[in-house]
Amino acid sequence: SWERIRGSLAHRVLALGRPGDPFVDLLVRAGAESSTFDAEVEGSATPEESRELRSGAPFAGIEGRAAVFPRTLFVHTLEAGYWNHDGSSHEILDATAGLLVQVAGPFDVSVTYGFHLRDGKARFADGEVSRVSTEVHVVSLGLGFHF
Secondary structure, eight states: OEEEEEEEEEEEEEEESOTTSSOEEEEEEEEEEEEEEEEEEOOSSSOOEEEEEEEEEEEEEEEEEEEEETTEEEEEEEEEEEEEETTEEEEEEEEEEEEEEEEETTEEEEEEEEEEEEEEEEEOTTSOEEEEEEEEEEEEEEEEEOO
């Protein structure tokens, strides 16, 4: 299993036009993430055991929105991060792209493709090294409420 906790702040660096009209909105984002990977290891020659790898890293990225049709926005993100301390490391890469359609009032629907890469490595006091690398491709459908 994989549990991810993250926090971030964003700052608008470019805004052209007005929402509702053709516009472009660009933000930079910075934050930190903590990931926990839990695994159950079973084998014919080894006893069953549980392993846990905790790692984290700061990250930075960009977010953008651009009107492509009336009430339809192209949205994208690109974030990357890295941390290496005392033989343990964590690498982050996230990229998403999708369309967001404003349905009525504050409601919108979206379809988004995302690629998420996590590569965590930990060195334990007994010299053992544990590593987990995941690549996730996901298509998501969403219903949003903005205020």
